[in-house]
Amino acid sequence: MNPSGAAAASADRYTLYGAPGTGATPVHAALTLIGAQVDVVNVAPWKRKHDRDKLAALNAMQQVPVLVLPSGERMTESAAILVWLADHYPEAGLSPQPGDPGRAQYLRWMSFVSSAIYALYWIRDEPSRLSEDEHAQAEIRDRTAERIATCWQIMDAQMPRGTRYLLGDELGVLDLYVTVVSRWQPRRLRFYREAPRMAEVVRRVDAEPRLTDCWAARFPFTGDWEG
Template sequence: MSGNFVLYGGQGTGAVAVEAALVLAGQAYELVDVPDAQTLGRLLPQMRQVPRLILPDGQAMTESEAILIRLAELLPHAGLAPAIDDPARGQFLRWMSFVATQVYAHFWLKDDPSRLVPDASLHSQVSRRIEARITDCWAVMERETTGFAAAGPWILGQGPTVLDAYVAVVSRFRPRRRRFYAAAPRLGEAVRRLDADPRLSRLWDERYPFFDGWEDD
């Protein structure tokens, strides 16, 4: 590969998972910060979303799940995903897709219920139901990945992988970590381990800082 990785991201967004993966891989990257909606519209007028990653060969990628999987492929030395012939590879792909489609996708509506529900009096109800659905999905993932506990302390046993980074960031969105921990205690142990990883301490401080009460609704 030639050139550099260029990441368009914002503080407290899903792009932080991509930054975490790059840091864990020891990979240098250029960050283009997108601090607000106005800047987002100017820099990324088509989809108006982050993350957006420019690969060293000039290709542009969006969609957190796809970016994270591709990074693991391009940076195999970092061990951020099971290898193609690893028996855990299928489950890795399954749960990456699950987080993207069954959890992360809900935030498009949760962030602005008026996108689909014009009646403002219903927005709080929509939000509560989405949060309940997200919590249920974390519980499903907890049950279905329990078998990996014997292999190690991360979501798929050995790790951390980009799946751990993805869950660590997305589980900080509402309904926040307290409900996540209650629904998925083993997943909670894995992401708290990543929260405390010294390689990521500067990243968390700058891009998704911890503060009093951050785990609560």
């Protein structure tokens, strides 16, 4: 990042709604790399009615992340937030910018992670949303785990080879997104098997020194975190 870009970013203050380990985590990681200020509001809507009520005024879907921009405008949808941040701070080098030959594939995979994988957690995290039957719920958990694994395989097979990160040699928002979403069920050990190319990348992002404090605060590597 160039020094004038860093100074501009550090004057910007965001409010980020979302508990540790949620889709707010890649957003926090992006804001950390950008150098912007972040006030965090730890809401866990799947756990507490109080948090759902609090979120309802900000996001009718009662989901996190919600990001309040310095202008006061509110954004939801993790992929859109990450794309917007990377576009808004081009000096941070977090995405191929409009006009870059890598832009189409970047947008394609950002959308893929959101729509093909992340969206399944609305069902996986609470299978009773689709069925009251406990056997059916177990089946839903198994089948969504398989579907997520297949999606990672499909994505892995199409990632370029020989680059440090998913789309090149610069760490970008797609890397942050995959690094966090790959930690959700069925978790990392399965992900490493299904997506060996992306496994190398997420391990590199886990170990990124600029993100050490962010990971420790927002998604610590503790217990049997890999699964």
